Amino acid sequence: MKKKESVTALTISAWIIYLVIPAVAIAAEIGIGEKVYIDSEVLGETRELWISIPENQLNSEERYPVLYLLDGDSNFRHVSAVAEFLAASNRIPHLIVVGVLNTDRGRDLTPPSTDPDDTLNFPTHGGANNLQEFFKSELFPFIEKNYRVRPYKILVGHSLGGLFAIHTLTTRPELFNAYIAISPSLHWSKQGMVNQAEKFLASTNELQVDFYMTTANEGGSSLAAFRKLAGALGEHNPRGFRWDYNHMPEETHASVALKSLYFGLESIFNGWSLDKAVEVYKIAGIEALEAAYQSGGQRYGYERALSNPLLLQIASQLIDLNQLDQAAQLITEDFDAVPPSYFLNLLADKYMEYGNSVRAKVLYESSLINNPSDALAKARLVEMGIDPSTLITEVLVEEEVLQSYVGDYQLQPNFVLTIFIDSSKLYSQGPGQRAAELVPLSSSRFSMTGDDSQIEFFSAVGIEASRLVLRKFGMEMEAVRLRQ
Amino acid sequence: MKKKESVTALTISAWIIYLVIPAVAIAAEIGIGEKVYIDSEVLGETRELWISIPENQLNSEERYPVLYLLDGDSNFRHVSAVAEFLAASNRIPHLIVVGVLNTDRGRDLTPPSTDPDDTLNFPTHGGANNLQEFFKSELFPFIEKNYRVRPYKILVGHSLGGLFAIHTLTTRPELFNAYIAISPSLHWSKQGMVNQAEKFLASTNELQVDFYMTTANEGGSSLAAFRKLAGALGEHNPRGFRWDYNHMPEETHASVALKSLYFGLESIFNGWSLDKAVEVYKIAGIEALEAAYQSGGQRYGYERALSNPLLLQIASQLIDLNQLDQAAQLITEDFDAVPPSYFLNLLADKYMEYGNSVRAKVLYESSLINNPSDALAKARLVEMGIDPSTLITEVLVEEEVLQSYVGDYQLQPNFVLTIFIDSSKLYSQGPGQRAAELVPLSSSRFSMTGDDSQIEFFSAVGIEASRLVLRKFGMEMEAVRLRQ
Structure with a gap:
């Protein structure tokens, strides 16, 4: 007996898609999104957006949280790919990614600064509040009108974009539900952002926000400011505020971006995936699991209820963890449908691996009764010296x-x-x-x-x-x- | 004084692209590749390929190594995005990604098996050698004919695809230069692949190949087989063979794919990036750096010579590491062009940060002499009490x-x-x-x-x-x- 290729959620959704789209029209181009333009009165210009929607959005009424990405073009491909991958792996919900392209990033991403170094390098600086207003009064309504979105919003910024993310978190935190700041330019305005963040955190009682930040091998005053900000996060603790950070000295200011996004999304959506749900079920049973699963979605605006495909996933995870009796209990007592034969066989094989042929036999038999054409259950029973034909009552229908x-x-x-x-x-x-x-x-x-x-x-x-x-x-x- | 937004290789290439493509035609769709079809006599069918080429390929005569990806469609988006990201971050060379889509993966990706579990689940199994032949006699020539490729080839496979990768490494290792096996299905044919690999490694004296494999939380017989194979890698040591592996118990069979590809490419291209070159320069100077840089490319079929943009990058890294005198030496003695003012200013600022105004002054002055309109150098000299106009000899041209x-x-x-x-x-x-x-x-x-x-x-x-x-x-x- 050995491990089988397990039927994952991917297989299940592939099956659904196969049913829904029997004949896919093949295009020569492999597309990941569309370019869209928005006329902004606030900014007095037209802005280009790159937008990626979950592949199945076209075929459902599902709504999605939105990830707003600064420096939209340069980070779009890997950010949208990582978001899609993590969603397909059940680590996070599927997201709509909206990349906002720059016209003058030195203007849009920076709060005002009186430091001559900043004003020399970025003569048009100081437009951050204006960009916030663009998001609030123009971009959000535009996206809400044209795409099937949920209220949950994430802001992702890198370098000056990371500075903008922290500036927004500490001035208009209600604009987004989560912030990811990748190697933020904390040296800006003589590290003024660190003081701004400290004051904000110290004077804020409640903050229903997730925050994640990173720094790479920049070192020097950037690292010093990062550490100071990290210290402030630990010192002040607004109710509801969740945060984490990572120093990645093995990465450069450029190479840190992908890992930051990957770990940042995992951090923000901590509680979303079923990994902990399995623990809960093992310890406290189905009601506790239902509650944990619901609360793991509520933070992100999801009303989730356990479904049979999810229970199958959890049961599969229990098998992976060698919790066979609990997997069996889940699938017999808490599953209100005919258990699929592939699953009964998987569980039975695992029981055989551990020498429990009594439990295995019952499962192979159920498998065959539900699905008389199941070759694997039939073969296993033959191996056990049982004639499978005795189990199959031939039903004659006129x-x-x-x-x-x-x-x-x-x-x-x-x-x-x-x-x-x-x-x-x-x-x-x-x-x-x-x-x-x-x-x-x-x-x-x-x-x-x-x-x-x-x-x-x-x-x-x-x-x-x-x-x-x-x-x-x-x-x-x-x-x-x-x-x- | 503080850290500036440093001008990275990205900025430089953005500048080149800006020069080369002044007016980009905007398409509504964001594309990452094309779908192509190849008629295979070996397989007796038409196969679909998804192909991504480095963005700048259209504008250069550069040739690229090729990453061949099994289960081409499901992994294509994140694999091609990670490859592009790592290349843009100078961790690996730019790659062409060729995703090979399945018609019958149970047939193509599996060596023959006599284990009834395999034959039941995969009735068409056993076509791996046929797929190898398709690669060698049909796909490689097709790609070489239609794309600007280098001889260096990487094979990436996940699950049964990982099994195929190890099967190919241990039967026809000359087909690819590098192999990445993501959670390979080592349970296949009663773990026969482990014995096959052990025998192959024990009887092979030289193997100019890079190999990387992972396993996730599958546990059980898969993990046992993985450990056995890892042990065999350590025991036998063909000349030229480089390998590494990772057990990622926090990942599932599905979620392990992206990290495996990311770390796998970093492992395979160990020596490619300039990170170690900086160490070499610090210890042994420019000739040793040139040699290290060359040898870091040779394994992958690149004849590399240090260029001025690369020297600028290395000098920037030296600044990041606070090796200011060595950065100055590199840019004055080993750089055969006018040093850009942005760099001289960056270095001078850093000298100021460490209180060395004498060195800083000389650098600001050079900066201004090369580039009389440089506002930053001018401002710094004014701060130091120097009248910059005395440095600028006005040249009159009739x-x-x-x-x-x-x-x-x-x-x-x-x-x-x-x-x-x-x-x-x-x-x-x-x-x-x-x-x-x-x-x-x-x-x-x-x-x-x-x-x-x-x-x-x-x-x-x-x-x-x-x-x-x-x-x-x-x-x-x-x-x-x-x-x-």
Whole structure:
């Protein structure tokens, strides 16, 4: 016995996408977003935005938090890629990324300074408050109007952009819910930002904000200012404020950006992923898990409830952690659907690995009863000296009844499932897919051969079915029959 | 005195791009690559490739190593983004990324197995050697024909793709120069790959290959196999073979991918970046630096020579490390061009920070002599009680001579520099740029106001200039005069 390629959330969502978009139109170009322009009265100019939306946004009504990225063009590719990767890995929610391109970064990203060094190097400096106003009164409404967003907003800035992020956190903290400052230019205005931050933190009682900052190998006065600011974070503690920082001396001012974003997003979304939920379930059971999962979403504006696919994920993690009895309990007691055979087999294999053939046998048997075409469960039972055919009660359904199920069923806007009879057997077929035999489990419920899923037919009036329900991975999808 | 925003390699390349592409055509879509198809006789099918080329490839004759990515679509976005980011941060060379999409990954990525678990889950398994042949006889020639590539090739695979990478390393190691195996499916064929690798390493004397592998929280037999393989790497030591590995228990089988690629590329290109070159220069001087820089490129097929922009980078790093005298030595003795004023000022500021106003004064003065419009050097000297006007010898050039420089000069295919006279003063102007006054340093050499660059005019015959040379950041660009 050994570890199988485990069916992950990725596989599940790939399956959903496959159902939803049966035939993808192939473009020659691989795109990651679009360029959009906004006329700003506040700034008196047109600004270019680079915008990346989660791939599945086009096919859902889901809304997403927004990550606003300063120096939008130079950081856009890796920031949007890291955000997408972490979301696909269930570490953070899917985000819309809005990169704001510069026209005069020395003007927009800097608070006023009287230090001659700053005024010489950045003669147009001092426009930070103006850029804040642009965000608040023009950019936010524009994005909210044109994209499906949630209220949760993240600001990410690098270098002078990091300075702007800390300036905004300490002057208009309500503008964003989270701030990531990558190697901020803390030397600005004779390190004035450090004092500004200290005063702000000392005089603030409540701050429902997440903050993360980094510094690289810059050293010198930048590092000194960073340490002073880090000290201020530790000293003052507004209610609700969460923060973390990292000194990365192995990175340069440029190379620090990707790791900062990666660890920054993980820090901000600490509590989002299911990793801790597994601990909670192990210690305190399903109600506590439900509560932890809900609260892990609330900070980011999500009302989350445990779903069967999530429970399957958690159960898989329990298997990974060798908590087999708890995985079994979760999937038998707390899972209100037919457990998929792939999962029962996985758990059974693991029991076998630990020598518990009694538990394994029961699971292989359940697997085969739910899904009589499951080859793996069949083979395992044969290995154990059990004749699998004794478990499978052949259900005979009269051809007249089968005939009443024949027809086309609209599963998704562009996906019609066709049910037909061939040689007295019922088959299901989606566009571009192979036909799969439907093996009867009862007169109305069928197991789809080779697919670990079940189909149940329902009739409103009369004999002819009016709809079907497809069940897979604990999810249900309904399809209404199309009248010919 | 404090740290300035330092001019990095990014700034320099941004400047070059600005010169080369003065007016970028804005597309609505943000693209990162193209989809390409190849008909394979070996596999008997058409395969889809996703290909990302370094952004500047369109504008140069440069050739690039190629990263071949298995499971091409699902990993393409973050892998190509990380590769681009690390290259822009000077950690690795720019790479062409070729993602190979699957048609039947269970077939293509697996060596044969007699383990019933494998054969049940992957009924079409066993096609790995066929896929190797596809790479060698079809894909490599296709990519070499259609893209500007170097011979250096990297193979990156995840899960079954990682298994394929190790299988290829241990059966046809000559196919690639480097292998990254991300959470490889080492449980395959009853961990047969571990034995295969052990035998291969034990019987191989020389192996000019870099190898990096990771495992996540999979645990169980996967982790056991990983540890066994790691042990074999330590035990056998073919000449030239470099390897490293990481166990990342905080990551899942999915989330491990990005970090593995990031650290894997850093591991493979260990020696590429200039970080160690700085150490070498500090200890052993310019010849040793030249040698180290060359050898750091040779492993990857690069003939590298130190250039002035690189020397500027190294000198900047020396400043960051507070090695001021060595930075000064490098830029005065080993730099065969006019040192840019921004750099002289940076170094002078740092000397001031450490109280050495004598060295600082000399540097500010050089800065101003090279670039009489440099406001920062001027201000610093005023602060020191020195009248900067005494340093600037006003050079008078007769208007007839100035007139001989007037005209259009082709700096790049799409970039014409216009030289004109206004109120007896010479100006230079690029398309879409503001005109900059040219302050004479001699009758043929001018400093461009506000740009830290110089222009020198040359005449072939007669009085009228036939070409000019633009010097900036230690680089030279020649522009031939256009006949009217």
